[in-house]
Amino acid sequence: MLKIFLNGIFKENPIFRLALALCPSLAVSNTAFNGLGMGLCLLFVITSSNVIISSVRNLIHPKIRIPAYLTIIAVLVTMVEAFLHAYVPALHKSLGIFIALMVVFAIVLARAEVFASKNTVWKSLMDGLGMGLGFALAMVLLGIIRELLGSGSVFGYNIMGQNFKPILIMLFSPGAFLLVGLLMGFFNWYERRFTKNL
Amino acid sequence: MDKLVVSTSAHIKDSDSIPRIMWGVNLALLPVLIAAVYFFGLYALGVVLSSVISAVITEAVIQKFLFKKPVTVSDGSAVTCGILLAFSIPPSVPLWLPAVGSFVSIAIAKQCFGGLGWNVFNPAMIGRAFLLICWPVEMTTWTSPLDGVTGASPLGILKEEGFSKVVEFFGNRTTMYTDLFIGNVRGSLGETSCLLLLVGACYLFYKKYISWHIPVSFLGTIALLSWMTGGDPLFAILSGGCILGAFFIATDMVTSPVTKTGQLIFGIGVGALVVLIRAKAGYPEGVCYAVLLMNTLTPLIDRYIKPKPFGVVKK
Numbered sequence: 001m002l003k004i005f006l007n008g009i010f011k012e013n014p015i016f017r018l019a020l021a022l023c024p025s026l027a028v029s030n031t032a033f034n035g036l037g038m039g040l041c042l043l044f045v046i047t048s049s050n051v052i053i054s055s056v057r058n059l060i061h062p063k064i065r066i067p068a069y070l071t072i073i074a075v076l077v078t079m080v081e082a083f084l085h086a087y088v089p090a091l092h093k094s095l096g097i098f099i100a101l102m103v104v105f106a107i108v109l110a111r112a113e114v115f116a117s118k119n120t121v122w123k124s125l126m127d128g129l130g131m132g133l134g135f136a137l138a139m140v141l142l143g144i145i146r147e148l149l150g151s152g153s154v155f156g157y158n159i160m161g162q163n164f165k166p167i168l169i170m171l172f173s174p175g176a177f178l179l180v181g182l183l184m185g186f187f188n189w190y191e192r193r194f195t196k197n198l
Numbered sequence: 199m200d201k202l203v204v205s206t207s208a209h210i211k212d213s214d215s216i217p218r219i220m221w222g223v224n225l226a227l228l229p230v231l232i233a234a235v236y237f238f239g240l241y242a243l244g245v246v247l248s249s250v251i252s253a254v255i256t257e258a259v260i261q262k263f264l265f266k267k268p269v270t271v272s273d274g275s276a277v278t279c280g281i282l283l284a285f286s287i288p289p290s291v292p293l294w295l296p297a298v299g300s301f302v303s304i305a306i307a308k309q310c311f312g313g314l315g316w317n318v319f320n321p322a323m324i325g326r327a328f329l330l331i332c333w334p335v336e337m338t339t340w341t342s343p344l345d346g347v348t349g350a351s352p353l354g355i356l357k358e359e360g361f362s363k364v365v366e367f368f369g370n371r372t373t374m375y376t377d378l379f380i381g382n383v384r385g386s387l388g389e390t391s392c393l394l395l396l397v398g399a400c401y402l403f404y405k406k407y408i409s410w411h412i413p414v415s416f417l418g419t420i421a422l423l424s425w426m427t428g429g430d431p432l433f434a435i436l437s438g439g440c441i442l443g444a445f446f447i448a449t450d451m452v453t454s455p456v457t458k459t460g461q462l463i464f465g466i467g468v469g470a471l472v473v474l475i476r477a478k479a480g481y482p483e484g485v486c487y488a489v490l491l492m493n494t495l496t497p498l499i500d501r502y503i504k505p506k507p508f509g510v511v512k513k
Contacts, residue, residue: 169331178306185310 001126008130014107015138015180016187021107025142026176028098032155035143037091039136041084041099043129045076046108050128052076054116069112070103077102107135145179146170216314219407219451220274226398226407227281227446233381233391237343238289242387246284249296253280256304265309275314279303282322285388285442286486287329290341290348295333299325319493320453323486330486340384351384353438357482361430378436389439399445411461412454412468413444419469427477440472443485453493460496460503467492 012018015025021042029035052072060068081099084092092099102108111131116124144154150170152160169175234242257276261269280300287296303325311317330337340351355364368374377383381391388395402408420440421431435441448454448468455464468488475484 165333165336167332168334169328172331174331181310182306 001122004123004126005130008127008132009134009137012131013134013138013187014131015135015142016184018107018110019184020110021105021135022180023101024098024105025139025180026173028095029139029142029146029176030150030171031094031147032140032143034091034094035139035141036136037084037088038095038098039132039139041080041095042102042105042108043132043136045073045080045102046111046132046135047125047128048076049073049108050111050116050124051121053112054119054121054124057117065117066109066113069109069117073108073112074103107131141183142176142179146176150175216275217273220278222405222407223278223402223446224274224281226401227278227285227388229394229397230285230388230391230442231281233394234285234289234387237381237390238341238387242289244293245287245289245291245296245387246281248293249284249300250277250280252297253277253283253300253304256301257309260305260309261313267313270314273314276304279308279321279325281388282447283325286322286326286386286439286447287337288340288385289387290339291336295329295336299329302328315452317452318497319490320447320450323447323490323493326486327490342384343382343390349384351438351482352378352433353476353482356433356437357476361433364433375432375436378433383437385437386439386442389442392436392441395441395445399441402445402449408445408449409458409461411458412449412465415462415465416440416444416448416469416472419466420472423470423473427473434473434476438476438483439485443468443472443489447485448489448492453496455496455499455503457500457503457505460499463499463503464492464496467495 008014014021024038024042028038049069049072053069077100080102081092084095084099111127115127119127148154148159149167151166152158152164167175170179231243231246234246253276254271258269258271261267261271280296280303283299283303284296287299303321306328307319307321307324308314308317338354339348340354341348350358352364352367355367365371365374368377378390379392381393383390399408399413403410417435417440420434424434425431439447444465448465455461468485471488471491472484475481475487481487
């Protein structure tokens with residue numbers, strides 16, 4: 001069980017390992033707060049969808065499974081959107097279209113198809129939690145680095161002082177592309193080093 | 199043609215090597231450096247040194263500690279990259295700016311792709327594009343030569359106020375052409391003095407490090423297209439980074455096509471994009487982005503324009 005949970009965080013991290021869900025990681029990781037918000041939303045959606053889909057996995061006819069999965073995910077995403085709109089309007093505004101787009105994030109459907117449709121409810125719960133948390137951590141990491149370099153602050157607190165000239169590219173998607181690529185390379189390099197020593 | 203011509207992928211053992219060619223290019227850039235120091239003061243030398251030192255250190259550190267490969271700093275390619283980057287940015291930038299640009303050039307555009315010979319994009323131009331996006335204010339503050347007053351570059355005036363204002367700015371057409379040719383205008387460090395750029399280019403031609411194909415098709419396209427769209431062809435060639443780009447940047451052996459036909463297509467493409475960007479895009483100057491865009495097409499051009507294998511008879 002723990003292994004399934006940790007799998008999503010390290011070994012098959014959605015962004016740095018599977019290279020899925022790159023669209024939100026490029027678009028809404030511009031500040032640490034946005035990254036955290038997006039990460040938590042997806043954590044909820046992927047966990048619930050995994051649990052629901054695995055509990056009804058024997059009732060859905062294989063030929064219509066993708067539309068059925070999408071309907072379940074869409075219901076969950078609509079709930080999240082309504083919740084954010086009511087309680088955290090600022091985050092709802094800055095995430096914008098990407099909340100609704102969660103329905104078609106590859107990582108959610110991929111885990112439903114690859115994992116939840118073939119495993120028990122408990123295993124799927126752990127997988128959803130692990131994947132969601134792995135995504136959230138990666139988003140926060142991206143958000144912190146991009147906000148620090150792009151506007152000199154983290155979670156809105158200025159760190160770099162007045163004389164810092166922000167690296168504007170980090171606020172745009174090209175900067176996120178560069179950062180995701182460099183971090184991917186870093187993790188590959190780190191893993192190779194680590195496994196060699198074993 | 200009954201003379202033996204040695205093509206880019208050399209088949210005859212010769213004393214030319216990467217270090218020789220790269221240091222040759224550096225030597226060819228030396229007159230331009232003198233012009234930059236004459237027009238923009240000793241500070242220009244500081245900008246170039248900051249860029250070159252950062253490029254060399256970045257390359258050495260990455261090769262030695264990250265990839266654990268032999269350090270090839272002495273081949274001069276990092277120095278060339280640093281000089282070209284410094285030549286393509288304004289003379290009044292703070293000294294840390296070229297250093298950051300060189301770091302990006304070498305670390306991301308060159309070493310991430312596998313080092314010299316593997317880079318898809320011209321490293322110096324990637325560095326410049328990065329700096330322009332990150333620090334647009336510093337990268338578009340132009341000081342005029344000799345007295346250091348800031349203002350718009352000739353191309354900026356052309357973009358904002360039209361060609362008649364440019365002529366007015368210089369006095370009359372003759373002084374405009376002479377000033378642009380000598381380099382007595384606002385612009386990037388190494389792009390203003392067409393005269394000394396051409397001196398350096400002659401040396402490269404003499405050494406056969408570059409062929410006429412890219413520069414001629416590049417500049418010819420710019421002249422033709424600006425004449426056709428009602429502009430001044432000579433002004434279009436002499437202003438901005440055209441001369442620097444045509445002879446030193448677009449001709450980079452790694453990122454331009456191998457065959458002569460391919461190089462002609464490459465040059466025409468860069469020229470057309472420069473005219474398009476200058477006329478329609480948000481930036482007054484487009485040599486940097488035009489070269490980068492055509493860099494992406496270089497593998498495609500090389501794929502479709504294959505040279506006739508040696509000894510094969512045309513049917």
